[in-house]
Amino acid sequence: ASPEPDPSKQWYQRRVRDLRSVLHANRAACHVLCGEFKEAEEDCSAAIELNPQYLKALLRRGQVREKLEKLTQALEDYKSVLALDPRNGPALEATQRLPREIEVQQEKMKQECISKLKDLGNIVLKPFGLSTDNFNMVQNPETGGYNIQFSQNK
Numbered sequence: 001a002s003p004e005p006d007p008s009k010q011w012y013q014r015r016v017r018d019l020r021s022v023l024h025a026n027r028a029a030c031h032v033l034c035g036e037f038k039e040a041e042e043d044c045s046a047a048i049e050l051n052p053q054y055l056k057a058l059l060r061r062g063q064v065r066e067k068l069e070k071l072t073q074a075l076e077d078y079k080s081v082l083a084l085d086p087r088n089g090p091a092l093e094a095t096q097r098l099p100r101e102i103e104v105q106q107e108k109m110k111q112e113c114i115s116k117l118k119d120l121g122n123i124v125l126k127p128f129g130l131s132t133d134n135f136n137m138v139q140n141p142e143t144g145g146y147n148i149q150f151s152q153n154k
Helices: 009-033 035-049 055-067 070-082 089-128
Strands: 135-139 146-150
Touching: 009 035, 009 055, 035 055, 055 070, 055 089, 070 089
Parallel strands: none
Antiparallel strands: 135 146
């Protein structure tokens, strides 16, 4: 039979873990002040790993992720904050604002992707005297998919 765990040792280990979590969160705050958002995110994540219910670290990581334009991850952090504190003002505001910003960000990324694909398509089609302008993409409103139509007049 294994010996019973020492309650005082468990208490001490828990306090050391909590202190390490606070130190990571405080260092993250310093990184934020220096504009070092990637490092701040890493320290917040370390703090949260040590103490998953550390509200201040979750909130700070959400704010930092917004600065890094990781909006979907930021929204998840804010939702975690609200699970712990449903009346947290900054998290409430962010969960109302971010879904629209995420939508805009995804649309922008989609447009950039389409532009790059068109550039690649033009490279491939140029030897044949064609370009992507010879093709029209029409979105199907029912499915959201696209139909491609060829037009040689362009």
